[in-house]
Amino acid sequence: MDLRSLEIKVSRSENLPVLPQIVSQVLKLADDQDASPKDMERIVERDPAITAKILRVANSSYYGLQQVSSTGRAISMLGMNAVRSLVVGVAYQQVIAGRALASHFNKLEFWRHSLGVATGARILAKLKLPMRSEELYVAGMMHDVGLLVMDRFHPLELDKTVKFAIEEGMCLHDAEQLMFGFDHSHVGAMLADKWALAPVIADAVRYHHDPMSDDENQQSTLIIAVANLLAHQCGLTNNVPGQPNEVPEAWVEQLGLPAEQLEIIKNVMAQEIVKAEQAFGIG
Numbered sequence: 001m002d003l004r005s006l007e008i009k010v011s012r013s014e015n016l017p018v019l020p021q022i023v024s025q026v027l028k029l030a031d032d033q034d035a036s037p038k039d040m041e042r043i044v045e046r047d048p049a050i051t052a053k054i055l056r057v058a059n060s061s062y063y064g065l066q067q068v069s070s071t072g073r074a075i076s077m078l079g080m081n082a083v084r085s086l087v088v089g090v091a092y093q094q095v096i097a098g099r100a101l102a103s104h105f106n107k108l109e110f111w112r113h114s115l116g117v118a119t120g121a122r123i124l125a126k127l128k129l130p131m132r133s134e135e136l137y138v139a140g141m142m143h144d145v146g147l148l149v150m151d152r153f154h155p156l157e158l159d160k161t162v163k164f165a166i167e168e169g170m171c172l173h174d175a176e177q178l179m180f181g182f183d184h185s186h187v188g189a190m191l192a193d194k195w196a197l198a199p200v201i202a203d204a205v206r207y208h209h210d211p212m213s214d215d216e217n218q219q220s221t222l223i224i225a226v227a228n229l230l231a232h233q234c235g236l237t238n239n240v241p242g243q244p245n246e247v248p249e250a251w252v253e254q255l256g257l258p259a260e261q262l263e264i265i266k267n268v269m270a271q272e273i274v275k276a277e278q279a280f281g282i283g
């Protein structure tokens with residue numbers, strides 16, 4: 001399989017899969033005259049596919065005077081009505097496209113993991129790069145977005161890969177490399193480049209499995225990489241339990257984080273998942 005053909009498919013269809021529970025919340029909100037922009041923001045910022053869509057449009061040449069890398073800014077720039085119709089558009093397309101979905105790659109697990117990493121990244125950023133905390137929340141939300149592209153266009157192959165990774169107890173990205181010849185970080189980076197997302201977000205997506213290779217934005221990418229492993233430790237394993245999830249000592253040292261802070265972050269992550277599940281009626 002090659003990345004180029006996936007790139008062409010992405011150009012033809014820009015919407016990525018959204019959870020049905022979120023779709024129904026979006027449609028309910030769109031009908032509700034009393035819903036506030038804050039209600040919409042709370043949905044937008046808690047879903048990777050919707051975040052991707054809003055940033056994609058905010059960074060398009062029509063609006064793109066400068067790069068937008070937080071959902072709050074994107075919403076205020078596009079305006080509530082535009083956001084509402086974009087989000088409803090994504091949601092409806094999903095309903096219409098309803099098809100057999102991958103069984104091993106569970107999107108609910110993907111969503112929980114993305115939200116956990118975003119939450120952890122925001123806390124780590126507040127400690128280490130406070131100016132970037134919103135941007136890093138978005139980067140955390142989107143770090144595995146390549147998986148949504150793979151699920152959208154190659155659901156059966158992704159399914160097989162997830163099953164293989166579980167059976168072999170290996171990292172999902174290593175299994176992808178074997179089955180596809182590339183992994184979700186390459187796919188996500190292709191998307192980030194194509195959509196002209198901010199370099200901090202694009203680099204986090206590209207290097208989150210190997211942050212030490214990131215020469216440009218190493219601190220922020222390290223934050224995403226650490227948040228990713230903490231989420232795995234919390235049981236937010238993105239469909240592949242049993243992957244190695246120890247945070248390398250060198251990463252913690254480079255970031256300058258005391259170990260007890262990592263435990264606090266994991267607790268907050270777990271709480272945020274419960275809160276969001278309640279908000280979206282996910283059991």
Ligand SMILES: [Fe+2]
Pocket residue numbers: 143144173184185208209
């Ligand atoms: Fe990943």
Ligand SMILES: [Fe+2]
Pocket residue numbers: 113117143144228238
């Ligand atoms: Fe991840």
